[in-house]
Amino acid sequence: MKTKKRVLPAVVAAILSAASFGAQATPFSNVVVFGDSLSDAGYFRPTLAALGFPAAQMGRFSTNPDPVWSELISQYYGFQGRPSNAGGSIYAQGGARVTLSPGVSTPPGMPERPVSTQITEYLTSHGGTADPNALYGVWAGSNDFFVNFSQLLAGQITSAQLQTNMLAVAGTEVQQVGRLYGAGAKYVLVFGGFDGAMTPGNLGLPADTRSAITQLTAGYNTTLWNGLLSSGLRATPVDLFSLFNEIRANPAAYGFANITGVACGQFPGAPSTSSFFCLQGVNTTATLANTFMFADATGHLTAASHRIVAQFAESLIEGPYNYSMLAEAPLRTRQLHVMGIADGLANGRNAEVGRFTAFAGGGAGEFDVDESPGSAKASHRSDALTVGVTVRASESVTLGAAYGQVRNRGSFGVDMGDYKTREHSYSLFASLNAGRFYASGVGTISNISYDDIHRNIQLGALTRQATANTSGSNGSVFLNAGYDFSLGPFLVGPVVSATWQDVEVSGFEEAGAGSANLRLSTQKRKSQVWSGGLRASCEWEGWTPWIRFTADKETENDPRLVTASPMSIPTGNQYDVPAYLGDSSYTTFSAGVRGWLAKNVALGVSYYMVSGRSGSSEQGASAVVSFKF
DSSP states (O other): OHHHHHHHHHHHHHHHHHOOOOOOOOSOSOEEEEESTTTOSSTTHHHHHHTTSOTTTOOSSSSBTSOOHHHHHHHHTTOOOOBGGGTSSBOOOTTOOSSOSSOSSOOTTSOOOOHHHHHHHHHHHTTTOOOTTSEEEEEOOHHHHHHHHHHHHTTSSOHHHHHHHHHHHHHHHHHHHHHHHHTTOOEEEEEEOOOGGGSGGGTTSOHHHHHHHHHHHHHHHHHHHHHHHHTTOOOEEEEHHHHHHHHHHOGGGGTOSEEEEESOOOOTTOSSOOGGGOBBTTTBOHHHHHHEEESSTTOOBOHHHHHHHHHHHHHHHHHHHHHTHHHHHHHHHHHHHHHHHHHHHHHHTTSOTTOEEEEEEEEEEEEEEOOBTTBOOEEEEEEEEEEEEEEEOSSSEEEEEEEEEEEEEEEOSTTTEEEEEEEEEEEEEEEEEETTEEEEEEEEEEEEEEEEEEEEEEETTEEEEEEEEEEEEEEEEEEEEEEOEEETTEEEEEEEEEEEEEEEEOOEEOBSSGGGOEEEOOEEEEEEEEEEEEEEEEOBTTEEEEEEEEEEEESOOOOOEEEEEETTOTTOOOEEEEOOOOOSEEEEEEEEEEEEEETTEEEEEEEEEEEOOTTEEEEEEEEEEEEEO
16 A cells, blocks of 8 residues: 555656647748848838838838738748838848849938848848748849849840849859858748749830840749759749749739739829839729739739739748648557557457457547648548457467558648548557556558648639649557556556657659649658556446546657759759647547457447647547457
8 A cells, every 4th residue: 555655646746747738839930031122021111201102001112002922921920021120020122132232223311232231131130140940031133134134225235244144143142042051041932033024114125135034034043043952052942933924824813814014103293103102092903903913014013913922932831831741640540540459459358368359440530730820720530440360378468460441531721732541550469467567569560542632722813733642651669568556446557658650751743733833752750759647447347447648758859841842943952841840748648448248249449639739639539349259
């Protein structure tokens, strides 16, 4: 009795101390953007205010007051998205070039801040380091093209010099991206330019000139992608060139009524028709902002175009993040298989020595991840079938083998996509009972087929669907041990367990989504969970009801990356996205009942529920029937 008094409080204290629950973080700690007017969130508002314009509503080179892509993606990940001179992290400034000054049409009194200076400002304000958990964006080069093209038209440089200068600009942009990585950045969106020949101001140029602009834009992008690749910079390439060409081929599908005209007229008292002086209700309308592609002749985008740019960039992150669930789900479905074996093994231990017991059962489980900034709600529903055989090898040892099949239906959130899996598992297991001590182990290997993978990408009015199929595997070992103390009619005692799993999902390529198609690399997900807690049971008219409570610790919970590559980019640039990462500490409650329905027929029913994982929920149940023969 003294032993029980010492052991049980110690176990309870260990459980309570281990059950510390963390919070699931959003995918990124911040969104930081560098660039020119295509990303400017209102850097020149002080100038507008000084000139008497309604600066609070204006300041973007778009169909104000709607946000530009840099604001939209910031908001998507849970941040406000303000310009850097208003306390925000969008450093982009209209007119900025990559490294050179002067820029294009910078208002008097405002500083000249090429992208290189913007990055210097950010790094200086952060002690020379770049937050490794932030998402960065770099979109530049348009103003360098504008300056050089103007020089070409003025006869100051030749076509060959124009090409040489612009390819050199692409190289300097790579260097600026390299500065971010050198300072610690891990996740950087780098935007390629869309075809400059599409802009309303260039539509009237001779055909050969427009063709040269198209070729130069493509060359700039290729130099940019190759430069990132050769420098070992795993930036996320945003291929707007391909995307905008697809929109040009079928604008109505994306919600555009006009991709050649301009949405903005002359603002009263403004010195130009630039979208910088554009405000809905004054010199444009909400209808034009949402159905025109361009805000002005120089190629600034409307609210509708900015939404598509943001959605496209987000899809490059969302896709790999959602696909990280393909490696996470098998960790959860294995619980149903092991639970079915546990019931079959427990019933088999009650057979006579040398007797075989066959068992069959089914179960169902669910694993859900809540929606959070930058990630949609994910849900997983599993159905499990397990059949096996045991043999009572001796008074204390029972051996067995089992086959299991689990079907899983996963969803990436409302209208975000889904997938199905079928997992075939093969297990060997054994148990040892020596007085009040008990132990068991299950080793399992499985192959997994991932069928009907669908990923939906919203681009304006159009929803593209990428499809794919792949395969995978999971190898696992489950060990369990405990000791029962007698408390009247009850058996109560400590229980410990450990689970190792090694999941691999083969790489695959998407089809059907055009420039949004991704190539995913092989994923690996290792798990090692240690558990400790209490188990209680009793005997009641031939039945054994039981409950179990454990505090669990995942020790293989380091951040994991999913690697992808846009299939529209022939250089094959790869980039990394943080995978789903759940809390490492949680608790599991399980309960069940086992007993004999007849002389040779037994039944086991079990239920489990995982708690304490912030932002997720998990539970499941199974029933197993055993037959002695």
